[in-house]
Amino acid sequence: MTEMTALRAHHRGGPEVLTVERAPMPVPAAGEVLVAVHAAAITFDELSWEETWTRDGASRTPTIVSHEVSGVVADIASGITDFQVGDEVYGLIGFERDGAAADFVAVPAADLAAKPSTVTHTVAAALPLAGLTALQALVDHAAVRPGESVLVHGGAGGVGGLTVQLAAIRGADVTATVRSDAVDLVRGFGAQRVIDVRAEAFEDAGATFDVVVDTVGGDTLDRSFAVLRPGGRLVTLSAPPPAGKADEYGISATFFIVIPDRGQLTELASMVDSGRLHVEIAATFPLDRGREAFESGRRPGHRAGKTVIVVRE
């Protein structure tokens, strides 16, 4: 087989530039595994990321979207001993590489782990990017300790929902903001308090926090400095925080980009398999309606959780 079906973009733009078409079948390079994709989750913002369009400053179009995969190993490069053909795997695909909205994707073996065994590929595909981002925000960047107070902005989102759950699992006292009717859902994730920002500003209660994890950015990020205690930690995912502002408030402020990590994927899979971590699915679309999957994020009132492209049942 030399060709496959893929959801690709030939030039920059929003969902309107995405087309389902024939594309060359990827060939796994040294250290890589070829995965037969069963499901690929999307991040609505990925079409705005520079890595989606360029590598080392040069265009890398046509680009295949969706950087979270769950599937079955179809082929392996010589020398790989950690996986075998037929293994069920899941993982995060580097943003500068072609993604998983396709029949097959080549992925470095080190970026994959065994899929959680108790859930479908659709659910497993929705975990890597959001789960790794949430875990790295809380553990690697904010070093959240049991008993600390944590404010999570965007608690109904793909990353925010898992951040609320993982913070609660780590014994934090969690407050979350939402901009929708998902208050009960996010309480169910383990948040002690949920603020619907359409009705109440998050500063209004006068609370202060040890840690803020911001998945929203913009004005929400700007206003978050003032709700941290002196010495508090702000971790934001949207863009680097304004220079010097953290010093003004006597806090630390960090922006980071999630990285693939097999050990953390294995930890997340085990939390899913033991029933401690729930992955919320907003909607699923077949590959031939992949553009609609991206468009669904623009609809007002779209459901909480991740949107997944199902390639094979």
Ligand SMILES: NC(=O)c1ccc[n+]([C@@H]2O[C@H](COP(=O)([O-])OP(=O)(O)OC[C@H]3O[C@@H](n4cnc5c(N)ncnc54)[C@H](OP(=O)(O)O)[C@@H]3O)[C@@H](O)[C@H]2O)c1
């Ligand atoms: N740095 C990294 O490594 C990294 C990794 C993953 C994601 N990200 C970024 O993180 C952000 C979130 O990603 P995601 O996949 O979780 O997106 P998502 O699923 O669209 O979630 C965003 C959530 O924030 C909510 N929201 C929007 N404005 C809000 C406000 N003012 N207050 C409270 N909630 C608000 C949204 O509500 P509505 O549904 O009502 O809009 C939605 O529930 C994106 O900007 C993404 O690019 C960064």
